Every structure is written in C-alpha cells, then in structure tokens.
Amino acid sequence: MSDRHNLEKIAERSFATKLLHFGAEIDEQTGASSTPIFQASTFHQADIMEPPHHDYSRSGNPTREALENYIALLEGGTRGFAFASGMAAISTAFMLLSAGDHVIVTEDVYGGTYRLLTAVLTRFNIETTFVDMTDFEQVTNALKPNTKAVFMETPSNPTLKITDIGRVTGWAKENGLLTMLDNTFMTPYHQRPFELGVDIVLHSATKFLSGHSDVLAGLAVTNDEALGRRLYQLQNGLGAVLSAHESWLLMRGMKTLQARMEHSERSARRLAAWLNDHPEVTRVYYPGLEDHPGRDIHEKQSKGYGAVVSFDVGSGERAASLLSRVQLPLVAVSLGAVESILSYPAKMSHAAMPREVRYERGITDGLVRYSVGLEDIEDLIADLDAALRG
Amino acid sequence: MKIESHLAQIGSVKEPVTGAVSFPVYQATAFRHPKLGQSTGFDYARTKSPTRTVLEEAAAQLESGDAGFACSSGMAALTTIFALFSQGDHLIVSLDLYGGTYRLLERIMSRYGVTASYVDTNDLDGMTELLQSNTKAVLIETPTNPLMMITDLERVSAWAKSKGLLTIVDNTLLTPFFQRPIELGADIVVHSATKYLGGHNDVLAGLIVTKGKELSEQMAFLHNSLGAVLGPQDSWLLMRGMKTLALRMERHQLNATAIANYLLEHEAIEDVYYPALPHHPGHDVQNKQSSGNTGIFSFRLKDARYVEPILRHIKLIAFAESLGGVESLMTYPAVQTHADIPVEIRQKIGVDDRLLRFSVGIEHADDLIADLEQALAAAKREVQEA
Numbered sequence: 176m177s178d179r180h181n182l183e184k185i186a187e188r189s190f191a192t193k194l195l196h197f198g199a200e201i202d203e204q205t206g207a208s209s210t211p212i213f214q215a216s217t218f219h220q221a222d223i224m225e226p227p228h229h230d231y232s233r234s235g236n237p238t239r240e241a242l243e244n245y246i247a248l249l250e251g252g253t254r255g256f257a258f259a260s261g262m263a264a265i266s267t268a269f270m271l272l273s274a275g276d277h278v279i280v281t282e283d284v285y286g287g288t289y290r291l292l293t294a295v296l297t298r299f300n301i302e303t304t305f306v307d308m309t310d311f312e313q314v315t316n317a318l319k320p321n322t323k324a325v326f327m328e329t330p331s332n333p334t335l336k337i338t339d340i341g342r343v344t345g346w347a348k349e350n351g352l353l354t355m356l357d358n359t360f361m362t363p364y365h366q367r368p369f370e371l372g373v374d375i376v377l378h379s380a381t382k383f384l385s386g387h388s389d390v391l392a393g394l395a396v397t398n399d400e401a402l403g404r405r406l407y408q409l410q411n412g413l414g415a416v417l418s419a420h421e422s423w424l425l426m427r428g429m430k431t432l433q434a435r436m437e438h439s440e441r442s443a444r445r446l447a448a449w450l451n452d453h454p455e456v457t458r459v460y461y462p463g464l465e466d467h468p469g470r471d472i473h474e475k476q477s478k479g480y481g482a483v484v485s486f487d488v489g490s491g492e493r494a495a496s497l498l499s500r501v502q503l504p505l506v507a508v509s510l511g512a513v514e515s516i517l518s519y520p521a522k523m524s525h526a527a528m529p530r531e532v533r534y535e536r537g538i539t540d541g542l543v544r545y546s547v548g549l550e551d552i553e554d555l556i557a558d559l560d561a562a563l564r565g
Numbered sequence: 566m567k568i569e570s571h572l573a574q575i576g577s578v579k580e581p582v583t584g585a586v587s588f589p590v591y592q593a594t595a596f597r598h599p600k601l602g603q604s605t606g607f608d609y610a611r612t613k614s615p616t617r618t619v620l621e622e623a624a625a626q627l628e629s630g631d632a633g634f635a636c637s638s639g640m641a642a643l644t645t646i647f648a649l650f651s652q653g654d655h656l657i658v659s660l661d662l663y664g665g666t667y668r669l670l671e672r673i674m675s676r677y678g679v680t681a682s683y684v685d686t687n688d689l690d691g692m693t694e695l696l697q698s699n700t701k702a703v704l705i706e707t708p709t710n711p712l713m714m715i716t717d718l719e720r721v722s723a724w725a726k727s728k729g730l731l732t733i734v735d736n737t738l739l740t741p742f743f744q745r746p747i748e749l750g751a752d753i754v755v756h757s758a759t760k761y762l763g764g765h766n767d768v769l770a771g772l773i774v775t776k777g778k779e780l781s782e783q784m785a786f787l788h789n790s791l792g793a794v795l796g797p798q799d800s801w802l803l804m805r806g807m808k809t810l811a812l813r814m815e816r817h818q819l820n821a822t823a824i825a826n827y828l829l830e831h832e833a834i835e836d837v838y839y840p841a842l843p844h845h846p847g848h849d850v851q852n853k854q855s856s857g858n859t860g861i862f863s864f865r866l867k868d869a870r871y872v873e874p875i876l877r878h879i880k881l882i883a884f885a886e887s888l889g890g891v892e893s894l895m896t897y898p899a900v901q902t903h904a905d906i907p908v909e910i911r912q913k914i915g916v917d918d919r920l921l922r923f924s925v926g927i928e929h930a931d932d933l934i935a936d937l938e939q940a941l942a943a944a945k946r947e948v949q950e951a
Contacts, residue, residue, distance in 0.1 A: 220884045273677065390594065412669055412673055498598075506598045
C-alpha cells in the first residue's frame with residue numbers, strides 16, 4: 176500500500192492514468208507488477224495486544240482491499256466495498272434500511288432489484304414506491320413520513336431513461352433522505368455521481384468495470400465516513416463479500432476500462448444512428464440520439480452515452496426471429512463485455528416483472544437490448560442488418 | 566458407496582467433452598442461449614454456474630439433502646437462510662453461538678423484527694418455555710463453539726417438528742464425514758465451508774443444504790435474489806479441499822484427542838472441553854449421533870495471566886482467528902471470535918478471559934505437544950517473575 180501522501184497525488188491524476196496507477200498496482204514487498212492474490216481466509220496475529228490490519232478475510236482481505244480502494248479512487252469516494260455480485264451489493268446497501276422504512280425507486284429498475292424489493296424486502300416490511308424518475312413531480316409526490324431513501328438508475332435498464340441526478344439529490348438532502356445510484360451503465364469513466372450529491376454509488380461490476388463476461392462482482396462506494404462505517408458493518412455482518420481471486424480479475428479488467436468504453440461507445444453511437452433509420456425498427460433508445468428526451472440532462476451529468484442501445488422490432492415474433500438469426504453477438508443475459516451481447520429483457524433481465532408492469536415501462540415483447548462490444552462496428556451492423564431483414 | 570469414496574470423487578469425470586478428472590473452473594458470467602426461450606440450463610452465473618453446481622450437488626449428496634447452495638461466506642449462507650423469515654418471526658437459538666451469527670441476529674435481523682431467544686438447546690423444557698405463537702425455527706450448533714456443548718439432534722428436531730418449527734443445524738465443526746443432521750431430522754444444514762470442508766485456511770465459503778422440495782425452491786429463490794453466491798475459482802478450490810476431508814478429519818481427531826489428554830493432565834490447566842473425553846457431559850450423545858469428533862477443543866487455564874505469554878510463545882501453532890485448517894491455530898475467543906457477544910452471555914456460557922480455543926491441525930501431535938509444553942513453561946516463568 177502506498178502512503179497517504181502518494182494517495183493524494185494519485186487522486187489528482189487524470190482518469191486514464193488512475194486506471195493504471197492507483198496505488199496498489201505494484202506489490203511493495205516484491206515489486207511484482209500486479210497485486211498478489213491473497214488466497215487466505217485468516218491471518219497470523221503476531222501480537223495479541225495489537226490486532227493486525229487483517230484478521231479474517233470476510234472482514235478484510237488485502238487483494239479485496241486493493242480493489243476497494245481502487246473503485247473509491249475512481250468514483251471520487253472515500254471507501255469502497257466489494258461484493259459477491261451486483262445484487263449482493265444492492266441487497267447489502269438496502270439493509271441500511273429497517274422495518275417500517277419506505278424507499279422511492281426508479282420504475283424501470285433492473286429486474287433483480289425489483290425482485291429483491293417486491294419479494295424479499297417486503298417481508299422485512301420495507302415499503303417501495305416505483306416512480307418514473309424522468310418526472311421530478313412523481314419523485315416528490317412519493318414522499319411519505321417514513322421515506323428514508325431514493326434509489327436511482329440512470330440511464331435506466333433497458334429503456335435508457337435519464338434521471339436528473341442533481342435535482343433528485345438536492346431535494347433528497349432537503350428531506351433528509353439517503354440517495355443511492357446504480358452506476359453500472361456509465362461507470363466512473365462517464366459519470367461520477369458523488370459530484371452530483373449521491374451518497375452511495377453501486378455497481379454490477381460484472382458488466383463494464385470487469386468487461387470480460389468472466390467475473391461476477393458488485394461494488395459500492397461511499398464518500399462519508401459515518402455511512403462508510405455503517406456499510407462496512409453490514410458487509411462484514413452479512414458476509415456477501417467478493418473473493419480474492421475475483422477481486423484480482425476485476426482489477427485486471429478495470430485497467431482497460433477507458434480503452435474499452437471509448438471504443439464501445441463510438442460503435443454504439445454509430446449503431447444507434449443506423450438503427451434509427453432502419454425500416455424494420457420501430458423505436459431506438461439511446462441517450463446519444465438527438466430526439467432522446469433525456470439527452471440534455473444526460474449531457475449535463477455525464478461525459479458519454481454508454482455502449483448499450485435498446486430497440487423495438489415491433490413484436491415478440493420479430494424479436495425471436497432476430498435473436499435466432501444474429502451470428503456475432505452472444506445471445507445471453509448480461510452486458511458490458513468485450514464481446515457484444517444481445518439480450519431479450521422480456522424473457523431475461525425483466526422476466527421477474529409482471530407483464531402489465533413491464534409494458535407500462537416500455538419493456539414490450541419486441542424490445543431487445545444490444546450491448547456493443549469491441550468487434551468491428553461494420554461487421555456488427557452487417558450481421559444485424561442480415562438478421563433484421565431475414 | 567461409502568462417504569470416503571463420494572468425497573474423493575467430487576466432480577470427477579463429470580466434464581463430458583474432455584473427460585478431465587478435475588472439473589473445469591467455468592470463469593464465465595453469461596451463457597449463450599441456443600435459441601430464444603431455450604437454455605443450456607445456465608443463463609447467468611449468479612443464478613447457476615457450472616463449477617458451483619458440481620459443488621452444490623456434492624454438498625447435497627454428502628449431507629443427505631435435496632439441494633445445495635454455495636455462498637460467498639458462512640455468514641452469507643446464514644443471511645440467506647434468515648431471509649426465509651419475515652417481520653414478526655421468532656427463532657430459538659443455541660446459547661453458545663458463533664459471534665458472527667449472534668451479531669447478525671441482534672444487530673441486523675432485529676431491525677427487521679426477526680427476534681431470537683438464546684437457550685441451551687438440550688433443555689427441552691427451557692425451549693418449550695420460550696416458544697411463542699410466532700416461533701418459526703430452531704438454530705442449533707453442535708458441538709457449540711467454543712465450549713463444545715452437544716445437542717441431541719434427533720430429540721430436538723423431533724420436538725421442533727411437533728411444534729411446526731424448522732430445524733437448522735450448523736454442521737461446521739463435524740462436517741458430513743462425522744455427522745449428518747438431515748438424517749437425524751434437520752431441515753436445513755449450514756456450513757462455514759471456510760473451516761473443515763475447505764480445510765486449508767485459503768477459501769472463504771458457505772454452504773446450505775435443504776431437505777424438501779418447497780424449502781429447496783424457496784432457498785434457490787433467495788440465493789439468487791440476494792446474490793451472495795460463491796465464485797467459480799473458490800467453488801473449485803473448495804471441492805479440491807473436500808476430496809481429502811476424510812483423511813484430514815481422521816487426523817484432526819487423532820491429534821486433538823492426544824493433545825486434549827495431554828492438557829487435561831497439565832498443572833496449569835483447569836479443564837479441557839472436548840466431547841471425545843469421557844468426562845465431557847455430551848460424550849454419550851456425541852457418540853450416538855456422530856461417527857467421530859472434531860479437531861477443535863477449548864481449554865481453561867487456572868490463571869488468566871498465562872494467556873498473553875502462551876499466545877506470544879507458541880511457535881508452530883499460529884495465533885489467528887478461524888479454525889478447521891491443516892495448520893494449527895489458537896484463538897482467544899473472548900477478544901476475537903466472541904467479542905460481539907455481551908459480557909453477561911459470555912460469562913454465562915463460560916467464554917471468559919481464561920479460555921483458549923485450539924484448532925488442531927494435521928502436523929505431528931508430538932510437535933504440537935512440544936510447542937504447547939514450551940509455551941506453557943515460558944508462561945509459568947514469566948508469571949512467577951512478575
């Protein structure tokens with residue numbers, strides 16, 4: 176671990192440099208060019224009177240700590256937390272609430288978060304109101320005496336709706352509410368929610384941060400000491416932590432985050448524009464398109480539009496035909512990888528959501544979600560064109 | 566087939582394409598769908614992942630259950646189990662309990678209106694007294710940690726069944742090699758697999774095994790929804806550890822029995838808590854329900870001033886938390902594993918400042934005894950000089 180002086184210097188570096196030089200990139204003991212994988216569950220305590228920094232890996236592991244400091248640095252927070260999955264990160268963060276509390280959540284939230292709130296946390300008497308967060312009035316109208324938190328996802332999944340983060344956090348602060356934001360789609364390269372007043376930033380690091388469809392992981396970051404301590408107690412108490420091996424793989428993936436995001440976003444913009452003119456496509460959702468209703472707000476709060484494009488082909492039959500014909504993208508759940516992934520929200524990520532709720536949120540049977548990878552964009556377009564026309 | 570054979574064969578030749586004897590580590594999160602609406606059985610690694618599945622099936626089989634679930638830690642396994650309950654539910658729990666479980670119940674689950682009463686789980690009258698209309702389950706550790714109290718699992722699970730309660734047993738210390746709680750009537754078995762199942766102090770993991778279709782389905786839903794799942798590399802390492810479980814447990818037991826007998830005779834020791842010792846109050850029940858004894862025991866010193874020098878002078882034995890590894894570890898429960906349990910409960914069950922817990926490894930017993938001998942002698946010298 177580098178000393179504090181160095182960490183301050185590191186924080187001043189530009190994002191691309193921080194990705195590679197984050198303070199733990201070199202093992203101090205040996206000079207090795209990568210943090211070692213501490214595959215240890217427990218740590219020898221040389222002096223009973225002075226407990227060591229690490230005593231048990233659930234409470235803290237050196238490899239995981241390197242990752243946790245790394246994400247805190249990138250998000251501009253003060254404390255990072257690594258979890259076994261994005262849902263483990265989100266469930267642990269929601270456990271900050273208690274029975275009788277109420278939370279306001281963006282309505283087109285990830286299906287797994289929706290399931291957690293409606294099928295598990297309801298039994299613990301945590302009440303949720305889902306609102307369309309593009310409409311600020313809906314957010315403020317949802318306030319109740321027992322409201323404790325607001326949960327945002329922007330751009331949302333899969334219809335890429337934009338929430339005005341600063342407006343929501345400003346209002347939340349006035350009302351003493353905790354704000355949480357799922358930053359999976361943007362990553363800290365494009366969007367840094369702490370600068371917009373958010374209290375807890377969450378990630379399914381399985382996606383863009385890791386970037387290779389090979390690591391299941393979740394991350395949380397706080398920038399307040401007291402809140403960080405509370406979240407740490409839950410991370411340690413509930414035990415849904417990320418292993419040393421996966422922590423190392425995730426750091427390895429994160430080193431190329433900017434290079435991957437730049438490439439994928441360039442391709443996604445081209446793909447969205449191309450789809451917008453395609454006769455077989457009824458609607459395209461991408462914040463970078465001129466007519467996207469949240470474009471101005473998104474440009475105010477983010478540096479880029481991301482690499483996910485959703486589009487509607489009009490019917491379930493047409494979606495099925497498309498999915499069976501594409502050759503290049505992986506037809507699978509998940510997103511944010513080096514390889515392109517085509518998903519069908521109605522049957523995959525949002526299968527847990529009742530059909531009528533799904534339709535209210537624009538997640539029709541004809542909607543597909545394209546996560547653009549690092550393949551050549553002309554190849555991807557040719558493949559998609561053939562599948563759409565087929 | 567005997568359990569030794571099942572253990573050695575975990576994952577063996579289950580990989581159909583190459584026939585690899587060791588099951589591959591599937592370091593993949595997403596799985597291609599052959600066609601829309603068709604799946605290979607694997608969609609997303611949180612829900613189901615091939616390497617984890619082999620481990621989970623092995624755990625279910627070894628524990629005589631219907632389904633297994635691998636979690637990122639023992640505490641993650643318990644958290645997932647506790648999510649079965651709802652606001653207003655009540656649990657009856659072993660009094661002498663792992664500190665992390667106590668903390669989870671008292672500091673976190675209590676905020677959701679899930680309450681717990683702590684009792685000696687051998688005391689059916691005491692348990693009947695604690696029974697409330699909203700009581701849903703009994704959670705038992707046997708042997709308990711660190712005082713090694715034994716609960717009669719057949720008797721308590723029959724009682725629980727008659728009251729409509731679920732029986733949950735933490736089988737970390739004995740493992741299915743020595744004890745299979747589901748065969749004795751339990752509904753759910755939980756493990757900190759970090760301990761004996763992993764066996765090498767290198768993997769953090771938890772396992773849940775359920776009996777019954779409905780309970781297994783509920784657990785699968787929670788396991789996926791909460792997402793505290795075990796990664797493929799750690800699943801593979803855990804299976805690798807489990808292949809030698811039988812050998813290790815036999816050796817742990819042999820060493821622990823030799824050392825417990827040695828300490829029992831030592832002038833500085835007040836008592837040794839190990840169910841294999843004939844004077845242990847749970848000796849007969851333990852022999853009835855288990856085929857062997859674990860590798861940890863606790864011992865109480867006559868003089869608390871010995872503790873610090875002993876921990877400083879042990880050389881071969883490491884002073885560290887955790888247990889169940891091939892290396893010997895010594896723990897001071899009052900300040901380490903049980904620091905979260907209030908002093909009055911700790912005193913009541915006997916976790917005081919004279920108690921040390923010894924997780925006996927698979928080194929040679931003579932070397933371990935020699936290490937203890939020199940540490941005890943050095944402690945005696947220092948106490949006398951002071």
